[in-house]
Amino acid sequence: MRKLRQKIKQLTANQLELPKDVIFDLPRITMIGSYQIYIENHRGVIQFTDQFLHLRLSKGELRLVGKQLVIRTILPEEVLVEGIINEIHYID
Numbered sequence: 469m470r471k472l473r474q475k476i477k478q479l480t481a482n483q484l485e486l487p488k489d490v491i492f493d494l495p496r497i498t499m500i501g502s503y504q505i506y507i508e509n510h511r512g513v514i515q516f517t518d519q520f521l522h523l524r525l526s527k528g529e530l531r532l533v534g535k536q537l538v539i540r541t542i543l544p545e546e547v548l549v550e551g552i553i554n555e556i557h558y559i560d
Contacts, residue, residue: 493526502553505532508546513539521549531557 496508507523507530514522514529516539521532537551 495525495530497530497556499553499556502534504548504550505553505556506546506548510545510547513542513547518551523547527560529559531555531559533557 493509495510498506498508509526510530511524511526514524516522516537518537519533519535521530521537521539523530523532532549532553533555534551534553537549537553539547540550541548
């Protein structure tokens, strides 16, 4: 049943030419250099320090490693982080 729903979503996204992040609730990540990152569709902060950010996603997790990390904005599904971003890890 789950695979059928997934297939229907895929067909709908393709036919209507909708962005996959909207249909599948995927994270959208926008990065400006290595100094700013904007993440949409997160499900909450698991852990945060000035060197590490660990976010829950609808499917998996996202980890940022850096220096002087600061959360500038946080909303229920969006977060803006600034600092020196050295690594980004997507864990499925």
